[in-house]
Amino acid sequence: MTPGKPQNIVIVGGSLGGLLTGVALKRLRKDLNIRIFERNPTPLLQDQGAGVVAGQDVQKFFKTHDRSQTNLTVPSHQRLYLDRKGSVIDRKDQEQQMTSWDLLYHLLRTNYDGTETEYAKVPTAEHGEGKTSYEYGCTVTKVETPKSSSPDRLDFSEPVKVAVQHKSGESFTTDADLVIAADGPSSKIRAEYFPDLKRTYAGYVAWRGTVPETQVSQAATDVFVEKFPFFHTEGIQILAYAIPGPRGTTKPGERLLNWVWYVNYEEESPEHVELMTDKEGKRHHITLPPGGITDDVWARQKEIAKEILPPQFAELVEKSQVPFVQAITDVIAPSAVLDGGRVLLLGDALAGFRPHTAASTNQAALDALKLAETVDRIVGGGGMEVLKEWEDEVMGYGKAVQSHGVQMGNRSQFGEHPMQR
Helix, strand or coil: CCCCCCCEEEEECCCHHHHHHHHHHHCCCCCCEEEEEECCCCCCCCCCCCEEECCHHHHHHHHHHCCCCCCCCEEEEEEEEECCCCCEEEEEEEEEEEEEHHHHHHHHHHHHHCCCCCCCCCCCCCCCCCEEEEEECEEEEEEECCCCCECCECCCCCCEEEEEEECCCCEEEEEECEEEECCCCCCHHHHHHCCCCCCEEEEEEEEEEEEEHHHCCHHHHHHHCCCEEEEEECCEEEEEEEECCHHHCCCCCCCEEEEEEEEECCCCCHHHHHHCECCCCCECCCEECCCCCCHHHHHHHHHHHHHHCCHHHHHHHHHCCCCEEEEEEEEECCCCEEHHHCEEECHHHCEECCHHHCCHHHHHHHHHHHHHHHHHHHHCCCCHHHHHHHHHHHHHHHHHHHHHHHHHHHHHHHCCCCCEC
């Protein structure tokens, strides 16, 4: 029998991974006290206009836990491959479901802490769901586990001490039975345990943007709407798909076309440095946010699009108003269960996937669903062996998909893709 039970749970990070975990734990109805600490200083995280392929675990999660039962996705019925002229050179019937970061985030907030948005109605709370809080402007600065923590025995008799710095400058410490690090691929919690483990740049970036579906030509509509088109040429891949529009609408005519364009940049080359330096002269290393790209760099990229991309893709790039750039990186932690099971890593904090896998959000949903089952078993008396089972499953998934993503990306950007033209 495990000494004590996990009652007070702290989640570090309030993006999708943290919220998926918070909702899954809340739905256990075990009267848990769940606190999410998010370092962003605003009440809501800002949408970057990113599309998300909704994998099986994402769909399962929202079907099970979204009490608003909001329509989540836009369907894609075919994968298409285009040549430089924009002609379809190959097609494959394949059903996939596409959504947006924006819609997922707001639905999770609605379900987690009852945040009122224009995306969905707040569901009625149910007995046993305990307390939830989303505390923004709060940076976790230290996690101190009891000295009694044993690597082989799960023991909740003494609390973990979590130090937090508020954006006001004030600091405080709170007790937790379990700390869950869902603070993304640059996880500060992971860095405390594995200081030598760093995100490594893969040699290329993803340009990203969206365009309202009503603003593109019929030729573009024919290949983008409810289809998943790709174009490959040497050192370049671009793809696009339809996603929910403003306030999460999936109504035809009101959706967005989301595109992702992978381009090689040698690390610290003049082109790379120029790209990742914003309008204010600030250098970014991972994400150059919307509105940050300099006018000269963006104008040049649109000209490159006209020269080398199929006309439908070049049109999307030309008509995008607020693009952004993300560096592609690799990282994976050696373990998910730390400090005698009192600290856990999940989602991107555990394994950062290349976006070719379309699996990052799916990983977060899977990790959260499985963790909720595990916590339920621990509350029922399970011990370290239960957590180890969870770790084996999420680490197995993380290693397999992370490795596959590296292979996909390297073939796309530095090898020869079968559909390369």
